[in-house]
Amino acid sequence: MKEVKIPIIPSRVTFSGEQKTLDLKAICTFSALGFFLDEDSYFLEQKALKPATIYHLDPLNKIIAEKEYFKWNYNPKERSLQQITEEFATLFEQILKEQSENKKVILPLSGGLDSRTQACGLKHIGADVHSYSYSFANGHDETAYSKKIAQACQFPFEALTVEQGYLWPKIKELSAINSCYSEFTHPRQMAFIEKYAAMGDVFSLGHWGDVLFDDMGVADDLSFEQQVAVLFKKIVKKGGMELATSLWTAWELEGNFKDYLYDCLRTLLKKVNIPESANAQIRAFKSLYWAPRWTSVNLSVFESQKSIALPYYDDRMCELICTVPEKYLAKRQIQIEYMKMRNPAVAKIAWQSQKPFNLYNYHLNKKPFNIPYKIVDKAKRMMTSQNYVQRNWELQFTGRTNERHLQEYLFENEKLNSFVPKSVVQDFYQKFQNENSVYYAHSVSMLLTLSLFCSSEK
Structure with a gap:
């Protein structure tokens, strides 16, 4: 045993x-x-x-x-935001020390807050860091934010580009790594898998900080049934309900899929049982069922090359969150105050989702303060005819070469076609091509994932 x-x-x-x-x-x-x-x-x-x-x-x-041995709960202990920020700093930096000691850290950076918070922490403890970021080919240069963060922390920095069609030569390797438990257009880290070995010893990854250190965007007294409805809306992907319903019908399963999924969500949310706070209950649900089965799946890509460390996944961080009043978790306050305390230069760099504002003045991202930026930004976009790539699937599914590879997996895999009726595959592929590519991209990506799964099944 x-x-x-x-x-x-x-x-x-x-x-x-x-x-x-x-x-x-x-x-x-x-x-x-x-x-x-x-x-x-x-x-x-x-x-x-x-x-x-x-x-x-x-x-x-x-x-x-x-x-x-642990149950998510909400037992807030009242103290000031400053005191909570200091508690977070002590724990966060202790975790980072334990995870990075005598190792060269590989730090993926973005224009968001989680990796930026890690950069401040790793800089404060004197870790040896190699940082990098990526942007999509023909897309917005997201590495601009990351490069400034790296410069402020004096970290070596590497800018990488996710190229069109990178998926196809690596898709079988990816399916072996994640065992087809995630669709293949999300793990963009796969585009650079051959580069990681030379970067350092351990990845420091910022996953789940945005869930733990924010509210869930609902009133704390939201009823149970309303919470179920919120979760349903959050987790079902565009086109996902339609695909699942088609498969349910084709496989002649009893009842209907929507009722089945709602019943599953109700059952799982009841098990969480945090009646004191709807935000805490939804956060706990996501941490129990979303993080391990979605976010964690493609961590295997990093781990296939180097060991991984996730400070926000640490048990002690989860325990701390249960003691923090929701009013301080809301709107990323703790991380923002931590960065202002530890590294004002990093805090002054624009926050991508609040551009051009930074962590000191992001509250001004509203009329009339943001009107000049919006006018200039719109003028820039109107002056160029270039269509910016915003989503990873655009690099994988559009264009003749990509279409040829995609069609091969969807229509020339006998194992898939014996599992999923070819009429279902054809229907969603045509809708993706001719009706609404944004809405049906997930459906096509899931069919591609099932195709790889069928190929790997013995």
């Missing part, structure tokens, strides 16, 4: 059981959301081990016993 302890937010999924009978209902959910819920996998007999749980397994990896 062996004991397995699953972290509060696991960075990888651990499975128990056999790969035997396909779980068609779970695959419909996967098609709608882009990730599997709770314990689900592709197979009825194989289950994902739950977060914050200790398992005892037999020699055949079957579960003998399980016990939950």
